[in-house]
Amino acid sequence: MGNKPIALDPKVKLDVSGQDVSVTGPKGTLKYQLPEGITLKQDGDVLHVLREREDDKELKMKHGLVRSLLNAMIVGTSTGFKQELELFGVGYRAQLAGQKLTLSLGYSNPIEYTVPANVKVSMADQTHISLESIDKQLVGQVAATIRRFRTPDAYHGKGVRYAGEQITLKEGKKVGA
The missing domain is CATH 3.90.930.12 (Ribosomal protein L6)
Known part of the structure; x- marks a missing residue:
């Protein structure tokens, strides 16, 4: 290489x-x-x-x-680098105030995350987060940190996903014989 x-x-x-x-x-x-x-x-x-x-x-x-x-x-x-995140789940949403991102992800309290100054954050709506920067490593790290707050669930698919990420859902328990 x-x-x-x-x-x-x-x-x-x-x-x-x-x-x-x-x-x-x-x-x-x-x-x-x-x-x-x-x-x-x-x-x-x-x-x-x-x-x-x-x-x-x-x-x-x-x-x-x-x-x-x-x-x-x-x-x-x-050209810069861009990473997109999507929130999936009932009541899952995010709010942006400056560089402070407030995430409601089904926990009893909202999660507040301060995005580094070198990363530009924008939101098209309450469930789509877009991160842009010239530093590839920093954009990936910020996206991974936000995703780690609520990784996608294997049974319902709820959580923070990368844009276009496909989650293979597991089959639930069978009732009866």
Whole structure:
């Protein structure tokens, strides 16, 4: 995976100084520090991630990781990442006030969650939550945290789902013989 070249978007500017990498695009700036033994080589609008030693197993693992992280940074600063959540269940709803999300998920008290400042939250209605950011890892972590408040039930399907997620429902108990 690490040997696969990364195509640079013309709108994105990449700055490398030693082991520090800065990616700037129309949506914002992200920074990353390369691990020892990993270097970058830029050929026009193509970026190559290189490793110093071919026989080092740990460095080989980091090679693919760094390539994936840099690709996510380039895509994030140019187009951004979006994650959608849906609430399924009677009375399940959410309210948004600034960066504070209040979730009513069938518990006795509502759950209040403060979304990080780097993530933009919007709601089309009370049961659909949309998260946007330039940081892929942060969007995924926030979505997973919200989903963890009430994971989908295997018998009824109630809970917080990713948009388009299919839940296979289990069959209930049989009554009688």
